[in-house]
Amino acid sequence: xxxLGTVVVLTIKSLIxxxxxxxxxxxxxxxxxxxxxxxxxxxxxxxxxPHGFLQPIADALKVLTKEDLVPDSVDxxxxxxxxxxxxxxxxxxxxxxxxxxxFTIFGVEIKPYITDLNVGLLLALAFGSISIYGxxxxxxxxxxxxxxxxxxxxxxVLIGYEVALGFALVGxxxxxxxxxxxxxxxxxxxxxxxxxxxxAFVVVIFCILAETGRTPFDVQEAEAELVGGYVTEYTGMxxxxxxxxxxxxxxxxxxxxxxxxxxxxxxxLPLMGWxxxxxxxxxxxxxxxxxxxxxxxxxxxxxxxxxxxxxxxWKVMLPLxxxxxxxxxxxxxxxx
Amino acid sequence: MExxxxxxxxxxxxxxxxxxxxxxxxxxxxxxxxxxxxxIMVSGLFFTMGAELIGALQILIYAVAIVVFYVLVISTVPExxxxxxxxxxxxxxxxxxxxxxxxxxxxxxxxxxxxNTGIFTPEVIQEVGNIKAVATMLFxxxxxxxxxxxxxLLVAMIxxxxxxxxxxVIDEEAEG
Numbered sequence: 007x008x009x010l011g012t013v014v015v016l017t018i019k020s021l022i023x024x025x026x027x028x029x030x031x032x033x034x035x036x037x038x039x040x041x042x043x044x045x046x047x048x049x050x051x052x053x054x055x056p057h058g059f060l061q062p063i064a065d066a067l068k069v070l071t072k073e074d075l076v077p078d079s080v081d082x083x084x085x086x087x088x089x090x091x092x093x094x095x096x097x098x099x100x101x102x103x104x105x106x107x108x109f110t111i112f113g114v115e116i117k118p119y120i121t122d123l124n125v126g127l128l129l130a131l132a133f134g135s136i137s138i139y140g141x142x143x144x145x146x147x148x149x150x151x152x153x154x155x156x157x158x159x160x161x162x163v164l165i166g167y168e169v170a171l172g173f174a175l176v177g178x179x180x181x182x183x184x185x186x187x188x189x190x191x192x193x194x195x196x197x198x199x200x201x202x203x204x205x206a207f208v209v210v211i212f213c214i215l216a217e218t219g220r221t222p223f224d225v226q227e228a229e230a231e232l233v234g235g236y237v238t239e240y241t242g243m244x245x246x247x248x249x250x251x252x253x254x255x256x257x258x259x260x261x262x263x264x265x266x267x268x269x270x271x272x273x274x275l276p277l278m279g280w281x282x283x284x285x286x287x288x289x290x291x292x293x294x295x296x297x298x299x300x301x302x303x304x305x306x307x308x309x310x311x312x313x314x315x316x317x318x319x320w321k322v323m324l325p326l327x328x329x330x331x332x333x334x335x336x337x338x339x340x341x342x
Numbered sequence: 343m344e345x346x347x348x349x350x351x352x353x354x355x356x357x358x359x360x361x362x363x364x365x366x367x368x369x370x371x372x373x374x375x376x377x378x379x380x381x382i383m384v385s386g387l388f389f390t391m392g393a394e395l396i397g398a399l400q401i402l403i404y405a406v407a408i409v410v411f412y413v414l415v416i417s418t419v420p421e422x423x424x425x426x427x428x429x430x431x432x433x434x435x436x437x438x439x440x441x442x443x444x445x446x447x448x449x450x451x452x453x454x455x456x457x458n459t460g461i462f463t464p465e466v467i468q469e470v471g472n473i474k475a476v477a478t479m480l481f482x483x484x485x486x487x488x489x490x491x492x493x494x495l496l497v498a499m500i501x502x503x504x505x506x507x508x509x510x511v512i513d514e515e516a517e518g
Contacts, residue, residue: 009345085373124471125398132401138410139378146371146417154417161414168407185473 019120023100031254032062038253038301039224045305072242077148080239084147089244092140093251095133099259102126102133104188106221106272106286119188126187127175131168132261134217137256139166141226141236144248148239156235159312160226163216166319169215174206176335178267181342187263190272198270202337205330209323214300215263216315218257221304225312261296265289269296349390357383374412381405392464395472 036051036058045051051058076085104119123129138161145157179185181203182193190199200207216223227235237248265271269292272285310318360383363376370371381404388397467475 009348012345081371084375087375123394124473125394128395128398128402132398132406135406136382136401138406139413142373142410142413142417146413158414158418161410163406165410172402193372 020101024119025156027097027100027255027258030258031250032066033253034258034297035065035250036062036296037297039197040218040227041298042305045302060276069286071244072243073185074242077150077239079149081147081149084143085239086244088140088144088147089240091143092137092247093247093255094257095137095140096251096256098133099256099263100185101131102129103259103262104228104266104271105193105262105289105321107188115273122186122188124186127190127263127267129187130187130259131175134256135164135168137251140248140251144240145236148236151241152232152234152238153236156226156232156238158220160236162312163223163225163315163319166316167213167216170209170319170323170327171217173324174209174213174330175267177203177206177330178337180331180334187266187271191266191273195273198268199272200268202334203268203330207264209327209330210264210267212252212318212323214257214260215303216319218252218260220253220257222307222310223315224230224309225315239337240271255276257300258293258297259300261300262293264283265292265296296336346390350387353383353386353390370416374409374416376497377412378405379407381409392407392467394473395476 018289039061051061054060054064067207076082101120102123104122106119133227141160145153145155148154178190178199182190183200184190184193193199212223219226226232227237227330229235232238237245240248249257272289274281274283274285274288357380360376360380364373364380367373367376382401385397385400385405388394388400
């Protein structure tokens with residue numbers, strides 16, 4: 007009976023998180039299109055609903071009702087599997103991201119996170135990097151040149167940036183003395199970890215851009231050279247899942263983790279703690295600002311070449327991350 | 343039945359199934375896919391046993407960092423298909439496989455027997471967490487083996503760089 011209760015509670019909680027993320031991601035597409043529009047001095051979506059507000063729903067209906075073409079020479083099993091393999095790990099990172107402290111409503115204690123493991127950060131890193139297989143297998147299964155090159159490029163980029171990302175995360179972990187994302191937030195009540203970890207923050211920004219394939223690093227789908235990269239052969243909702251997973255869900259969740267690591271999570275902004283704003287609103291404000299920063303970078307900068315990207319990863323980002331560990335260690339010796 | 347027991351049976355049966363897939367799939371990309379699945383299931387097993395750190399590292403290092411290189415190599419070689427095995431290889435592979443099995447069985451049994459004797463009993467680990475337990479042992483009792491292992495890895499890395507390096511001297515001669 008206890009087993010059943012645990013399973014039911016966990017299922018309901020996970021469903022709430024997943025459905026919330028889906029709806030959120032749908033409206034993040036609208037946000038991105040509006041943002042891109044204004045960056046390029048045009049209004050963006052305007053006609054469906056007031057000020058284009060219902061555009062994501064129209065988009066979803068369109069993508070879902072499109073004809074689902076599967077080319078003849080693809081590896082059918084992998085072709086279907088790949089879109090899920092890109093999408094599921096991105097959602098799974100949500101399992102370890104806390105959105106606030108536990109609070110009580112109507113006498114029931116509600117924990118706004120699914121699990122609080124003491125290896126939460128490592129798991130987030132693991133799930134984030136496992137989504138690479140979706141891209142590689144999509145490239146392989148399509149049995150076509152451009153997707154293949156796109157998948158291999160993504161693999162090369164990710165191998166470099168995973169290493170740098172892993173080392174960059176060491177700084178906040180050292181300061182908090184814990185891998186648990188909730189304890190890392192609690193350790194930042196007096197001072198955010200951005201102060202000595204500024205180098206690590208720069209590295210993490212680059213790594214998130216590379217890992218989610220946003221523009222300075224979107225070599226895996228580079229429209230101008232690779233048609234559409236690894237999504238070239240995909241249609242309909244299978245095509246829709248890739249950008250939904252990478253550009254929206256992964257970027258959003260990784261932004262949340264960055265906020266937790268460097269900007270104090272759901273702690274209020276400095277000197278603004280007296281404002282009557284709930285903790286999770288602070289959290290979403292910070293995540294939103296960081297997400298907007300990624301959009302800003304995406305729609306402003308041109309694309310790097312793939313060899314420049316890997317060179318940057320190994321020759322600049324990795325030494326920066328290592329230097330950050332050194333600086334933080336000295337900081338802890340002096341002030342800690 | 344408890345949740346961890348259910349989890350254990352689900353993960354272990356899936357791990358064995360995927361391991362069969364690794365051996366019996368002809369298409370090598372499916373074999374790699376089952377390898378990934380087997381590694382993830384093994385990490386699930388670690389989680390059901392309370393070894394969260396090893397479980398997370400299992401996904402991060404084995405299922406992603408190492409297998410990605412397999413996938414990279416395999417997917418760049420066109421039409422890489424497995425051949426039916428020849429019987430002459432079985433003469434050597436069966437005894438060697440059996441020896442490896444014996445060694446693994448010995449190590450796991452010995453480890454299971456030894457694990458109850460250290461200072462980190464399950465209760466202590468519940469309190470301090472996996473990471474602190476592993477780090478304490480790694481940086482006190484096992485510091486020397488740890489450093490030796492990292493030195494060996496460094497040597498291997500330098501060797502790989504030397505082998506993979508482009509010969510610039512020859513290029514200059516060819517141009518001049």
